[in-house]
Amino acid sequence: MSVCVDVALATNLDMAKLPVVTPNLCLACHISATPTATSKTLNVFGMDYRANGRIWDSNLATIDSDGDGCLNGVEVGDSDGDGSPDGNVTSQAGNPGVVDDCGSGPLVDEKTWGTLKAMFDGR
Numbered sequence: 001m002s003v004c005v006d007v008a009l010a011t012n013l014d015m016a017k018l019p020v021v022t023p024n025l026c027l028a029c030h031i032s033a034t035p036t037a038t039s040k041t042l043n044v045f046g047m048d049y050r051a052n053g054r055i056w057d058s059n060l061a062t063i064d065s066d067g068d069g070c071l072n073g074v075e076v077g078d079s080d081g082d083g084s085p086d087g088n089v090t091s092q093a094g095n096p097g098v099v100d101d102c103g104s105g106p107l108v109d110e111k112t113w114g115t116l117k118a119m120f121d122g123r
């Protein structure tokens with residue numbers, strides 16, 4: 001099992017709270033696939049997760065952090081946020097912190113990435 005390298009232990013504990021973590025792993029909450037102490041910027045879902053007290057629950061599952069029209073729960077694969085994957089779901093349908101099409105095609109296409117980058121660069 002992959003873990004996020006060089007990050008505070010808390011990050012991996014946080015990731016373990018999500019019922020389904022593949023294929024996004026660190027990218028579900030961070031803008032870097034390999035966050036480090038100096039590049040641990042959170043994406044919008046990561047920020048909502050933190051604001052939610054760092055727990056995965058129905059509150060977090062029923063909002064749409066990235067505003068792409070798919071609720072966090074749908075993207076993560078646990079629609080009701082009860083901590084158990086929906087049905088036989090084994091991978092996330094989308095990235096809850098990235099505007100994507102929640103299921104088909106590449107999770108992060110170049111256009112999306114460009115938009116996101118521009119957003120964070122502006123801070």
Ligand SMILES: [Ca+2]
Binds near residue numbers: 065068070071072
């Ligand atoms: Ca979404």
Ligand SMILES: [Ca+2]
Binds near residue numbers: 070075094095
């Ligand atoms: Ca998404």
